[in-house]
Amino acid sequence: MTAPVLTIDGPSGAGKGTVSRAVAKLLGWNYLDSGSIYRSLAVAVLNAGLNLDDVPAICEVAQAMLLEFDCGDALIVKLNGVDITARLATETTGNTASIIAAYPDVRAVLLQKQKDFQQLPGLVADGRDMGSVVFSDARYKVYLTASAEERALRRYKQLIEKGIDANLPQITREIEERDRRDSQRTSAPLTVPEGALYIDSSNLTIQEVIDQVVNLVV
């Protein structure tokens, strides 16, 4: 039996990670935070001091990197044996991830690493192209969004809570820039997958979103 997949795609700060983790826990399913794979590669690329337009070198780093995920209450990620969890959350990492994620060759190298997460009893997969490309035949699909102002405010509060210095106007600009880059790239752009349940969470609580998503499956 193939494991059923629930995909949750959407822009930065929409609540994908929060909702996906909660839904995976409620269903007892596995969880793939595909953005953390792109973010981990961004850390590896920054560590190696590569130029962000050196695609062959980025692909080489992507192929060689060894990632370990510990999906307990909080996600812990190790890159080649070193805990990089704290560096994953920064906006520098997120923006770098968005730049290198636009290269089709880079996406191709990371494809199988993501597909490997489809294991019984099921998978909740969060990202930009989960329902459109990586798990295009998923049984359940959600597109989760919110206004750019609301998403910037959420991200700002999240960074401050983590003790990371943050500036709201700058985050708003970066969110808009990332939306543009993620939606306009030619390879696996951010899009509403066919048949997806569309949820605008601007005026919904986290619990209300979780309820809508779980209702799709049970």
Ligand SMILES: Nc1ncnc2c1ncn2[C@@H]1O[C@H](COP(=O)(O)OP(=O)(O)O)[C@@H](O)[C@H]1O
């Ligand atoms: N519906 C909501 N209402 C208010 N805050 C939310 C909502 N959904 C998520 N958040 C908060 O917004 C922040 C970003 O959520 P996150 O799950 O990291 O988004 P994404 O994975 O889409 O980038 C988190 O601090 C989270 O608690």
Ligand SMILES: Nc1ccn([C@@H]2O[C@H](COP(=O)(O)OP(=O)(O)O)[C@@H](O)[C@H]2O)c(=O)n1
């Ligand atoms: N499936 C995915 C997931 C992330 N990404 C890229 O990786 C970046 C970081 O992803 P993320 O999910 O951690 O970002 P947030 O939504 O948490 O800000 C995104 O801006 C995308 O450019 C992607 O291209 N495809």
